[in-house]
Amino acid sequence: CTSMNPMTWVAPHHMEIQQGNAITADNVARLKPGMTRAQVRFVLGSPMVADMFHADRWDYKYQLYQNGKEVKNLLFTVWFKGDALERFEGDALPSDKPTLTDASAPVVANKAP
Amino acid sequence: CASWFESSTGPKPTPLRDVATLQAIKPNWTASGLGNTAAGFTPVYDRGNVIAADKEGRIVVLDASTGRETARFDLKRELVSGVAVAADRLLVGTGSGSLLAVDRHTGKTLWEAPLTSVTLEAAQVGGEVAVVRTNDSRLTGLNVKDGSQLWSVGRLAPQLIVRDTGSMQVVGAEAVLVGMPAGKLVVASLSSGATLWEGVVANARGATELERVTDVVSRPVFNGNDVCAVAYQGRVACFEARTGNLAWAREVSSSRGIALDVKNVYVTGEDGSVSAFDRTSGRNVWKLDDLKNRNISGPVMLGRYVLVADAEGYAHLLSNESGAIVGRLRLDTEGWTGQPVSVGESVLIQGRNGRLSMLSLG
């Protein structure tokens, strides 16, 4: 009888678990096959999951659990042939508001109220 | 164990031995009526009047012969240095870092020129130009009439400088001799401020910041063809006035001052000794040690004699040939505010308590 089991009277708070690379759609948009590993690393960031037995693929896994419930569970994988990016597939987080994609663009004066 | 009440471990002043007065000093007159002053408040003589000021902003004009007060103003402004006279106006340096001009007769403010810092010595006036040296070692020339700035020359001062309350001496109407930090003697043109020549009185020596201080903090002297100056922790040096070439230099440290007569150059050392050097060769003619550690002022010529004042209010008269003390007079001016001022045949001293006294040979 679970009701008697004191463990379940009050649901404990689970710490937020966030794992892996939070890559966004605008990062993925800048990927082009043939890029070197360094370029991919610059665009997407260093992969958190790079299995030692699969040197030719990087897995940009993203998991987010808030209070025990799964909120996000995405995977974006890139394959290399040697040092060149061969193909990539998977889904990524929506890109945050494109106020400024390129840091070097002139300052966009969005008028404050 | 750190003793809480730090007793000063400086050397003790040497007691005075009484001496036969071969030449008496006559006190013409003594005047009080001013508040206390500080170094840099030397009085000034101008066309029969003696003008002096004090820290609280009071200025008195006295008759040079009798010492009677002919005028008195109270500017109610904090002053940081003495009075300078330019035709009919008096120039004083204020505590808020400006030069103030007041009418000589009415004391009404004529103009006030802001400066980059406070001026610790009275302005020097040459013709239409008043030169001020501000605490940041900058020389500025102002038009005496309206206080407008004619020129201003800055100078990079070392981190640590010695408190300089009087190292300018205007020469005629076209140049001014200025003692500067790091042992430099600058001769600048009054009209443009350009440096005519610059002499090195002493070079910095030693490892620590304090040992390397060799500022010229006393008034240079000029006698037509020689310019001499003395540096603190440095040397006394004489230069050819026209070219600025070094004639000779001797080791002595002084922040008190230097005097010149036709034969010798007289210097009060930092340790209270008074020495004389031959004007042409710099040979050390004599050295008086009897007044050591009595906080002796810079020397001034009184007739053929050399006069110095000490912290306890004594004036000593020394023979210029041998340096022996030939006369002594007890004044009641506590200490002195700078080198005594020679006024014709007599000498004017202003004490820290504001008292003025005019002395001449008895």
Next chain:
Amino acid sequence: CATTETYDETRGWSVEKLYAEAHDELNSGNYNRAVKLYETLEARYPYGRFAQQAQMDIAYAQYKDNEAALSITACDRFIKLHPTHPNLDYIYYLKGLVYFNDDSGLLGKWAGQDMSERDPKAQREAFLAFRELTVRYPDSRYAPDALDKMNKLVDALGGHEMHVARYYMKRGAYVAAVNRAQGVVKDYANTRYVEEALALSVEAYRRLGLTKLSDDNRRVLAATFPKSAYLQGKWAVEELPWWKFWK
């Protein structure tokens, strides 16, 4: 009020007396007094065998007095002063001991507190110090014990990585767990944890939904550890019985 210089009873002692006195203090355990006496000896008679022996004993005394930093500096100074000293290997061994000193103490041993759960940085430095000894003086009489301690250290370091991996699995942070597990397989290949590390990776990849990686790791596990228990069931968080409360 100059404080008077404390009366120095060692004034006028011969070097032999100083050394004997210091040695007794060392053996009777008050290391502080011993170090002071040795230093006076070194200052007064800086020559000959006694001075060298004094420097060695200072290093040993500091070690026994749990002054790790002072002991290391004393050792380094000895190495610089006497690079060709016959028993320099002892000094290297002592350096290793200073870092290695697992002060698990009496209770620790009884309660099975093992080193793999303690500060890895000190253990890494101990490993390096012992390795320097075994490389420079392979046939020194301290070498065998050093080698044994090195193995224990490697095992402890491997164990440390494994502990962290297990924690992250329990916590549900599977990326962290798999990276730590792969670290064990890569850097501590010759320790006993490789099998569990591979099994953990298989489970972690499965939880991450990377089935391809999970299967490949499983094949590697099967190839290297054919009889592994993890092949039957999957890796699971080890549940502790409640009565083992001290674990």
Next chain:
Amino acid sequence: LSPFVIKDIRVEGLQRTEAGTVFNYLPIKVGDTFSDEKASQAIKSLYATGFFNDVRVEVRDDVVIVGVAERPVIAQLTINGAREFDKDQLKKTLKDNGLGESRIFDQGLLDGAIQELKRNYYSRGKYSVDVSAHTTKLERNRVAVTLDINEGVTAKIREIRVVGAKAFGQSDLLDQFSLTTGGWLSWITKDDQYSKQKLTGDLEKLRAWYQNQGYLEFNIDSTQVSISADKESIFLTVNVHEGARFTVGDLKIAGDLKVPEPELRKLLQVKTGDVFNREKINDTITAITERLGQDGYAFANVNVIPDVDRAKNVAGFTFYVDPGRKTYVRHITISGNTKTRDEVVRRELRQLEGAYYNGKNIKRSKERVELLGYFEDVNIETPAVPDSPDQVDMNVNLKERSTGTINAGLGYAQGDGLQLTASISQSNIFGSGKALSVSMSNSKVNKIAQIQFTDPYFTPDGVSLGYNLYHRSYTPDSINLSSYQTKSDGLSVSMGVPVTEYDRINYGLGFDQTKITTFSNSPQQYIDYVKKYGNKNNTLSGSVGWGRDTRDSALWPTRGYSVSASLDAGLPGGRVQFYRLSHNQQWFFPLSKTFTLAFNGEVGFVNGYGKTPTVPFFQNYYLGGIGSVRGYQSNTMGALDSNGDALGGTRKFVFNTEVLFPFPGMKDNKSVRLSAFFDAGSVWGNSTSGSQYPNRSSASNNVRYSIGGALTWLSPMGPLKFSYALPLKKKDGDKIERFQFTVGAAF
């Protein structure tokens, strides 16, 4: 010198170093070809060892002769005349850079040491110091070094002048300075002694003073430090240019925001139209960088570009956000934990490996590890990983503190008879993070045997489980409680569940059996109770409570609060039926870097119901002593019975205000803390019929106040608390105890 093959190498002039050492450092061996170049190499390498004053290389028919003169050893180093710095401290600093007894003497080191000494003296304003060293030769190539220091007079600051200041008076400005021209406390604080660092600090404070009040373009043109010729007085002149007083124009946020702009706008601490305040601008910058730090942008930076309109004296600001790269945490290394297990610390960390960097989580991690109370010092650093720009490691460096209190005592207390106490409590048993306390004590008054055990992490999320087993017999006829005897045995289980990052719900069940025996001189109340309810009382107790704790550390709280409310009751099943409501609040406010203001409030209310309408006396509140109102003997406040013993009460409130500060002189030592306090408290709600002191029943006349000082020392044997309190408005019947202390009390 024509090169030749070396037949033999001989070393001459050795006294202290052995030949082996010299050969080891010589770059040449027998059989090498010897040349000039090799000779100079040999000389250079021998010099490098620092053992030798002079090295000569000669050649005589293919034999290389190396002549060396060994540097003497310092046999004795004496310093005299050092008053400003303590002599041994000086010796230690000199020994650290190579100049000490039994070290090799090197003239270069000596000169360096003298300069260093002078520089230290200058930093203390002792400008006319004079340090002279002379070495005297001793036999056996040794040397005695004496350093004579004449400290001379300290240069004191005579005048500080800020030139060009129109907006503020000199006195306001000089208040900002730590340097002064000497007040009556200067002989201790020495704040009238010039030091370069203090001046730089003061100039910064002056700039902040101006720029926080609108003077955007305030500038310090130049500062002069001039010394009088007699080196006894220092004059400081600061020439400033104030500029106009600006108000804030429009504010823009630009750059690659990564966070929706309205959210960043909310972080702006400065509004259009305010008077310009640099501090608020800096606070805005920190707020924005911290906000970005929560989304993985560890190296974000914000630079502010003002556009100044001098005509209207208005300055608009653009906050240009440069987030840098999203950074991930690769490895988290915990070091310094010699006793505590790695997982015990790791489970408190809110930042995970393989996750992106989150500044808020890292800050919370530090707080949680400090709340464990096992560590004296916790600091977290996040160095970048060398070859990958978007990864950092996280190092948690700890300094262990002994968390056990072992005290065994054999004492004889005046009223208490022979006392044998032994208790071992360890809040981190074998480093497992679990707390176990076994205590046994028997004296005439108290016979207690108790085992308590708590596992804070029964589940990975931190649900805690605790057991408590006790036997207590209590015969208080000798000390100040009225005479009766209670024997109680009990067992309780309690659980705590974290419901949010800061809140916990605790609940528990317990069973207690208390047997009461009363004597002829027991107070009437107790006798009636036993007559009415019998002497065997079984209580089935249940409790439920809520707690929220945002303090930044358990041992040394400086900020945050800890609030808790709980209801525990004797449930209907048991013989004794009562319910008790209690609420506790603790607040901490940082007054300065080292001073903390603490408030603590407690309210308690207990009532009987059902079978036992009046509250059983052994469930009463007793007040007094450390933990409630200091200065009164423990448990003696409130109503008194016929022979003056305390009866306790059913209602209580306690209120303490305390200012906590470090022990003077031990600024950064985290184990001793002083405090000045004001306590107030009252216990009431018990009938005082028949007692000599009738007017001790209502809350108002039972309230007592006290002020005093206290010292808390987190000693290796456990936290010790000493307090000295002066009760205010003492009433008759109060029992005063000015000095009180407790050992191992729960913190």
